[in-house]
Amino acid sequence: MxxxxxxxxxxxxxxxxxxxxxxxxxxxxxxxxxxxxxxxxxxxxxxxxxxxxxxxxxxxxxxxxxxxxxxxxxxxxxxxxxxxxxxxxxxxxxxxxxxxxxxxxxxxxxxxxxxxxxxxxxxxxxxxGYHDIETHEHTHNSLHIVSRYQLFQGRPRWASGQLTYAYGPTFPARFIPPVDRAFGKWATASSGYFRFSRTTSYQGANLKVSFQRVDHRDGSPFNGSGGVLAHAFTPRDGRLHFDADERWAIGAVPNTFDIETLALHEIGHLIGLDHSQFESAIMWGSFAPGVTKGLTSDDIQGIRDLYGF
Missing domain, CATH: 1.10.101.10 (PGBD-like superfamily/PGBD)
Structure with missing residues (x-):
């Protein structure tokens, strides 16, 4: 994110x-x-x-x-x-x-x-690719860090939990099921508050998921293989981009990145979560290849705080 x-x-x-x-x-x-x-x-x-x-x-x-x-x-x-x-x-x-x-x-x-x-x-x-903390000037008292989940400045959120999502026309078909699962896991974690429905209308969907590379005209170009893996926008923009120059796989495959793990993280950004300082949380900002991660109580507490369910 x-x-x-x-x-x-x-x-x-x-x-x-x-x-x-x-x-x-x-x-x-x-x-x-x-x-x-x-x-x-x-x-x-x-x-x-x-x-x-x-x-x-x-x-x-x-x-x-x-x-x-x-x-x-x-x-x-x-x-x-x-x-x-x-x-x-x-x-x-x-x-x-x-x-x-x-x-x-x-x-x-x-x-x-x-x-x-x-x-x-x-x-x-x-x-x-999303920043860890709000840009600030460094003084002894200027840096305030929440020790677990964080919400974005201004607490942007969706007005409704019923959201549609769609995949871009070149999204690899084999990666659709794990990303679908990631949406389902967030829906379950929200106790049904979020209901994500897949639609065939990419332009009309609330959430738009695609693979992109280098400068893809959203103001934040990717940087080739290595470095930044994916990014997403805050509510209520809805775009989620994976870097097509990375090695992606389903599950814990050596020297690759699990698409479902990164989808869980970026969907967290889409619905309003910032990066967490809890290393086990899905909203921790960095990822190792060849591993998988899931939602934690820290992630779930954050989204409950934002939406009040």
Missing amino acids: AFKLLPFSCILFLASSILPVLSHIQGPHLRANTLSGNERNPSPFGFLKAIQGCRKGDTVKGIRDLKLYLAHFGYLHYQKNPNDRDLKEDHFDEELEAAVKSYQVYYHLNATGTLDGPTVSQMAMPRC
Whole structure:
């Protein structure tokens, strides 16, 4: 996966250097097929390894990309700074240290402010594209984090729990059943408040599910294989996009991502849940390949809080 008409996506800062590619179904997985071999491309978060160990006062090539990463996911406010010169510099300043500490606190890491190994490992994890926290200025009292589920600013929600959904015309047929199951699991978890009905009218559906790649004209382009896996919009926009350049599968298949797990997460965004700080929750923002996850009490409590059922 509150985007204020921008999706939980995923990555403006690296996508500009990645060209659109063609895709096809290969074996049990949805994969990209490019002349250069997309599977050999480095991760869009690969810059992190080169700057591991950096700390306040260092000037190292790649720190600018770290600033862009943290700004995109809500830990820096350079976007609102009338003088954005610092964003273009590879200098590890005091504000970047505060942002790194905020990131470390959010992901339950040791808040050193240094780009240490555990922090780099977490940042490099494939993830949802929506930001973790609202962009803010770093002061001792400015960062307020809820220690479990979170709701979007303004608590956007659907007026009714009876929602239709549809798949885009190129959505792979074999992935429809697991995404259907994800909708059904949210309906069950809501004690019947949500009733999701599949329709053949893609344009007329409340929720629109599709595979997209790179710049797909929603304001938040994907970044090729690795990095951001999917994103969705808040109520009441209804769009959910999977990155077609990732390796997708059904179930826990090594080196692939379970489509149902990511669908559960992104549907959570569609109905109003922000990222959770509870690592077991489906609304935790990052995902490991080859594993599956389901809804937890944290996720269910969040949606009950929002809709009052």
